[in-house]
Amino acid sequence: MTDLYQAQRTMRSMRQQALQRGVVAILDVGSSKIACLVLRFDGTGRLSEDTSIGSLAGQTGFRVIGAATTRSRGVKFGEVTAMAETERAIRTALQAAQKMAEIRVDHVIVSFSGANPRSYGLDAQVDLEGQVVTEAEIARVMADCDVPEYGAGREVLHAQPVNFALDNRSGLGDPRGQLGQTLSVDMHMLTVDEAAIQNLVHCIKRCDLELAGIASSAYVSGISALVEDEQELGAACIDMGGGSTSISIFMKKHMIFADSIRMGGDHVTSDISMGLGVPMPNAERIKTFCGGVHATGVDDRDMIDIGGDTGDWEHDRRTVSRAELIGIMRPRVEEILEEVRSRLDAAGFDQLPSQQIVLTGGASQIMGLDGLASRILGQRVRLGRPLRVHGLPQSATGPGFASAVGLSLFAAHPQDEWWDFEIPNDRYPAKSFKRAVRWFRDNW
Amino acid sequence: MQQMKQAKSAAYDPSPSRLSYRLQRWMLTPGIRMGLRIIVPFGLTLAIVSIFLSDERRRDALNQFVVELRASIQERPEFMVSLMAIDGAGLNLAQDIREVVPLDFPISSFDLELEQIRQVVTGLDPVKAASVRIRPGGLLQIDVTERRPAVVWRTRDGLAMLDRDGVHVDDIDSRSAQPDLPLIAGAGADKHVAQALQLMASAQPLGKRLRGFVRVGMRRWDVVLDRGQRILLPGDYPVRALERVIVLNQGNDLLERDVVVVDMRLGERPTLRMSSAALEDWWRIRKINGDGQ
Numbered sequence: 001m002t003d004l005y006q007a008q009r010t011m012r013s014m015r016q017q018a019l020q021r022g023v024v025a026i027l028d029v030g031s032s033k034i035a036c037l038v039l040r041f042d043g044t045g046r047l048s049e050d051t052s053i054g055s056l057a058g059q060t061g062f063r064v065i066g067a068a069t070t071r072s073r074g075v076k077f078g079e080v081t082a083m084a085e086t087e088r089a090i091r092t093a094l095q096a097a098q099k100m101a102e103i104r105v106d107h108v109i110v111s112f113s114g115a116n117p118r119s120y121g122l123d124a125q126v127d128l129e130g131q132v133v134t135e136a137e138i139a140r141v142m143a144d145c146d147v148p149e150y151g152a153g154r155e156v157l158h159a160q161p162v163n164f165a166l167d168n169r170s171g172l173g174d175p176r177g178q179l180g181q182t183l184s185v186d187m188h189m190l191t192v193d194e195a196a197i198q199n200l201v202h203c204i205k206r207c208d209l210e211l212a213g214i215a216s217s218a219y220v221s222g223i224s225a226l227v228e229d230e231q232e233l234g235a236a237c238i239d240m241g242g243g244s245t246s247i248s249i250f251m252k253k254h255m256i257f258a259d260s261i262r263m264g265g266d267h268v269t270s271d272i273s274m275g276l277g278v279p280m281p282n283a284e285r286i287k288t289f290c291g292g293v294h295a296t297g298v299d300d301r302d303m304i305d306i307g308g309d310t311g312d313w314e315h316d317r318r319t320v321s322r323a324e325l326i327g328i329m330r331p332r333v334e335e336i337l338e339e340v341r342s343r344l345d346a347a348g349f350d351q352l353p354s355q356q357i358v359l360t361g362g363a364s365q366i367m368g369l370d371g372l373a374s375r376i377l378g379q380r381v382r383l384g385r386p387l388r389v390h391g392l393p394q395s396a397t398g399p400g401f402a403s404a405v406g407l408s409l410f411a412a413h414p415q416d417e418w419w420d421f422e423i424p425n426d427r428y429p430a431k432s433f434k435r436a437v438r439w440f441r442d443n444w
Numbered sequence: 445m446q447q448m449k450q451a452k453s454a455a456y457d458p459s460p461s462r463l464s465y466r467l468q469r470w471m472l473t474p475g476i477r478m479g480l481r482i483i484v485p486f487g488l489t490l491a492i493v494s495i496f497l498s499d500e501r502r503r504d505a506l507n508q509f510v511v512e513l514r515a516s517i518q519e520r521p522e523f524m525v526s527l528m529a530i531d532g533a534g535l536n537l538a539q540d541i542r543e544v545v546p547l548d549f550p551i552s553s554f555d556l557e558l559e560q561i562r563q564v565v566t567g568l569d570p571v572k573a574a575s576v577r578i579r580p581g582g583l584l585q586i587d588v589t590e591r592r593p594a595v596v597w598r599t600r601d602g603l604a605m606l607d608r609d610g611v612h613v614d615d616i617d618s619r620s621a622q623p624d625l626p627l628i629a630g631a632g633a634d635k636h637v638a639q640a641l642q643l644m645a646s647a648q649p650l651g652k653r654l655r656g657f658v659r660v661g662m663r664r665w666d667v668v669l670d671r672g673q674r675i676l677l678p679g680d681y682p683v684r685a686l687e688r689v690i691v692l693n694q695g696n697d698l699l700e701r702d703v704v705v706v707d708m709r710l711g712e713r714p715t716l717r718m719s720s721a722a723l724e725d726w727w728r729i730r731k732i733n734g735d736g737q
Contacts, residue, residue, distance in 0.1 A: 070458070088459035095460050095468055104472035208469065 008419040014212040015411070018107030023065075024212060024411055025094060025105040028404040029086070029112045029200065031075050031243025032266060032362065035396070035404040036093035038066030038101040039411060061412045064391040066101030068093045077262045078114025078217070078244040080199040087203045094207060108209045111407045113217040113244045115196030117157070119257045119347070120148050125184035133166065133175045133183055139421035141185045150191045157197070157216055158190040159418035162254035171252070187418065188256050190216055215410050217403040218246035218258040224406030225360040225384035225399070226250055235356035236349055237384065238340055238377075239402060240363035242266045245336055247343055249352070254415075257347045261339045265363030268332045275328040276320060278306050287366075290322055293330045294368040299323040333366060337376040344377070358384035362400035518552040526550040526582045533588040536614075537570050541586065544568060553578050561586070570613050595637055596622050598629040598656075610637040630659030639682065643667065646686050649694065664709070673699060676707045685711065 018024040019041055026037040039062045070093040074085030098105055124144040128137055142161060150156075164172040166180035175183065197214065204211050222237035234251040241264045249257040268291075273283035290304050299322040308316045344350070344357075357377050359369065364383055374381040385397065386405035396404070460468070470476060497503055517523075526549050530538045544564050547556075558576045565574040565586060573589040593605035593613045605613040605622060612634075616622055626644045633640065640657050643665060647654050650669065658666040665682050667675035677685050685708040692698045698706065702722035707715040718726065 088457070091462075091465045092459040095465055098469065098472055102472065103474070104469050208466065 008417070011211060011213050012420065014107055014210050015109070015414070018210075018212045021107070023101075023103055023105055023107075025097065025108040025209070026404055026407045026411060027090065027093070027108050027110045027204075028217065028401075028407060029075060029078075029080075029090070029110060030072055030217070030241050030362075030403070031078050031113070031264065032072055032241065033069050033400070034072045034075075034089050034093045035069045035401055036067070036090075036097040037064050037392075037396070037404055037408055038097045038103070038105055039063065039408050040065045040101075040103075041412070062390065062408065064389060064393075064396075064408065065103070066097035066099070067393050067396045068096030068100065069396070070096070072242070076114075076243055078112050078241065078246075078260070079193075079196045080203060083199055083203055083206075086199075087206045090203055090207050094209070106210055107212040108204060109213040109215070109407055109411045110200060110204060110211065111215045111217040111220050111403050112196070112200060113239070113241050113246045113260055113403070114262070115192040115260075117190050117192050117216055117218060117246075117258050117260050118150065118154075119259065120150065120189040120191065121256075122146060122148070122159075122187040122189055123184060124187075125182055127182050128180060131179050133178050133180065135176060135421065137183060138164075138176065138185070141183050142187065142418055142421060145185070145187055147189075150189075153194050154191040155194040155197050156189055157192045157214060158188070158219060158255070158258075160188055160254060160415055161185050161418070162188050162252070162256055173252075188254065189418075190219070190255075190258050192216070213411065213414070215407055216246070216248075216258055217241070217407075218248040218260060219255050220406030220410050221246065221360055221386075221402040222248040222250050222255060222406065223409050224386040225358050225402045228253075230354075230356050230358065233356070234352045234354040235358055236344060237358045237360060238364075240264060240336070240359060240361035241403075242362060245340060245361070245363070247340060247347075249344075249347060249349055251352065257349075259343045259347065261336065261343065263332075263336045263339065264361075265366075267336075268329050268363070268366075271328050271332050272325065276306050276318075276325075278308060282307055286325065287329065290325055291329055292322070292326050292367040293333050293372045295323045295326040295330075299326060329366070330372070333369065333372060334376065337373055341376055355380050357381045360384040360386070360399045360402040362398075364399050518554040521582075523553045524550045524582050525553050525556060525578060525584050528584040528586065529579075530586045530588060533571075533590055537568070537588065537590060540568055540570075541565055541588070545586075547584070550582070556584065569611070572607075593622065593625060595640060596625045596627045597634055598627060606634050606637050608637060608641065610634040626654075627656030628659065629656060630662075632662035633657070633659035636665075640665070642683050643677075643686055646683050646690070649690050650699075653699070669699065673703060674705050676705060676709050678709045678711060681711075688714070 015024070022041050024039050024041070026035075026039060028035040041062045070089055072086075073089045074080060074082030075089075080086045094105070094108075122145040124141050124146065126137070126141045126144050130137075138161075163170065163186040164175040165184045165186075166172060166175050166178055167182055169180075172178070200214075201211055217239060218237070221239040222231070225237050225239070226235050231250045231253045234249070236247060236249045239246045239248075243262070243264050243266050245261040245264050247257075247259045247261070248255050265287075269280060269283045269287055272278070272287055273280050276283065276286075278286070286304060286306060292299075302322040303319040304322055304325060306318050306320055308318070310316060349355070355378050357373070357380060359373055359381060360383070370381055370383050383399065384402065385399050386402040387409065388397070389405055389408060392405065471480070497506075528542070528545070528547065528549070530541055533541060544567075545561055556578065558578070562574055562576040565571055565576065565588065570591050571588050572591045575587045577585050579585045591607040591611060591613045594608045595606050596616065596619060597604045597606050598619075603616045603619060605616060605625065607613050619627065626640065628637070628640050636659065643657055647667060653669045655668045655670055658668055660666050660676075664679040665677045667677065667686060669675070675686065675689050689698070689706055689708060693700075702719050703716050704719050705717040707717065
């Protein structure tokens with residue numbers, strides 16, 4: 001457990017360093033595109049003078065000064081499969097963003113969607129030593145959590161306290177300074193495959209960058225696509241990306257569940273490619289311009305050139321009706337949504353008081369998706385776009401950039417995680433010099 | 445070979461090479477950026493200039509070039525001054541001015557120190573004020589306001605003309621050169637020219653008889669008339685005293701009589717001094733009229 005603390009704390013201190021320097025890069029490594037934003041932190045406060053939230057939802061502490069997107073290479077299902085290719089793609093995106101920002105960026109915060117995220121709920125209860133809940137007590141109760149056997153080759157990505165209870169009062173956000181006898185905590189822990197993280201970290205290192213944080217894209221797209229009351233009352237965010245679809249459930253402004261399905265928009269494209277016998281770029285173009293999930297009568301007569309440049313005239317002049325295209329796309333979209341439904345059911349989403357579902361991500365731009373999704377997922381479905389942030393170019397405001405924008409919000413206002421609290425004294429390894437220093441400090 | 449080329453062109457790679465990526469990052473580093481934008485050009489310029497100037501001959505050539513350039517601009521006909529015009533000065537004064545401002549025309553207007561010329565011209569005695577400017581057409585215009593001589597001052601050294609303020613204007617050879625100016629004499633008379641002029645104005649009724657004014661003891665005036673007559677005026681209010689004498693003269697023809705001195709120095713006791721002949725006459729007449737009273 002200590003090495004986890006160490007790794008995450010190193011990233012935290014990197015982030016502190018980056019915030020002091022004022023410039024940090026945001027890198028969203030997706031299966032279909034890699035988005036890079038360069039943020040400048042100008043140190044303005046969260047709230048405006050009249051302490052209202054304002055039109056930017058209070059996200060005024062930073063400004064996007066560089067943005068670039070590039071086609072992703074070597075990434076499948078949100079995981080790095082070809083490291084050299086991924087490294088090149090990251091370099092491309094980062095170089096373009098740096099060029100736009102006209103400043104060199106050394107620290108980068110990364111999000112990715114794949115690597116089989118798995119959620120665990122943890123809880124612990126301790127009797128307080130004194131009457132007052134102190135930060136040390138919180139650290140103690142969190143260290144007391146029973147960490148489940150999440151298996152070898154997995155790594156904890158997020159471990160956030162989502163709820164504190166003091167005696168019989170539950171739902172405390174910040175119990176510090178309150179009086180009571182027993183303190184209990186509920187934590188949400190997200191583990192991912194270690195290999196995926198290591199590959200990604202290696203790619204970042206090869207680009208001469210310092211890693212200042214890693215986040216799951218399920219989490220960060222939830223931050224940016226869900227509005228504040230949805231996060232408070234409970235909602236699920238479905239980020240439909242190219243290679244994978246991530247699901248996150250938020251409640252009381254904390255993520256309480258995250259999952260990922262290894263299906264996304266690229267699968268729809270490959271279905272079209274296979275079904276119509278056209279190359280992938282053509283299929284992608286047809287999907288974007290003509291795709292849909294609801295066939296109507298007029299779609300039978302709406303013929304689409306599917307094109308090609310093989311040189312064979314007959315082959316290059318083929319057409320299909322839009323209804324056929326929809327007939328190919330719809331089963332796959334339905335399959336994805338069914339899978340989402342089953343994951344949500346498994347997580348117990350139907351037990352939550354609020355059944356709001358927000359669809360975002362690049363693949364959520366399929367025409368008519370909200371209608372189809374409301375049939376499968378329930379009535380309260382909406383299409384979400386990321387929050388507005390300062391300086392974001394118009395081209396990067398679409399739903400495909402939900403996780404990039406969410407990651408910049410995450411960079412500006414990170415949530416407390418497990419490793420942000422001091423390790424209790426007795427958890428330090430014996431003979432540690434730090435332990436001696438701490439003992440000295442506590443007793444003098 | 446053919447295959448490789450084709451493969452290369454087919455898979456166009458937009459990603460930067462590691463080297464170009466690093467180079468770009470290096471160039472975007474703030475310190476390097478500033479160095480390239482400011483320090484390197486500055487240093488380069490400094491180096492080039494110092495190398496160029498390190499050679500004596502090149503330095504001289506540069507100086508020569510600058511001098512020639514200056515001269516070629518300054519000696520354009522537009523800037524040349526070929527004449528000096530003096531307005532408001534008499535012939536003598538104009539001659540003097542030409543003497544004290546020795547200029548070799550034509551001269552460039554860049555070489556003319558107008559303020560200095562003005563100072564020199566103003567320094568001349570007969571000049572009250574002067575303005576110097578260069579008129580279009582290459583003309584150095586000097587406008588002079590001359591001092592007007594108001595009195596002639598006779599000293600042991602000779603005759604001099606003074607203006608109203610008692611400032612020396614010019615020397616003259618003889619009184620007859622300026623017969624219309626009043627004559628004053630005596631030490632310190634030049635400090636009180638204005639008072640002398642007031643006396644002169646009051647003495648108008650005396651007409652031709654007036655010869656001049658003499659400053660006595662650097663404190664008071666004597667009015668000198670012909671036939672050796674004098675009017676001794678007090679130090680204070682001399683004009684009023686003179687007017688009293690003139691009134692007496694108009695009533696009693698005082699000055700027509702055989703009076704040598706009219707002494708007004710004590711206002712409450714004016715005194716007359718008669719000539720010795722008149723005095724003897726006076727005694728004789730008293731004897732005739734009856735001895736004693």
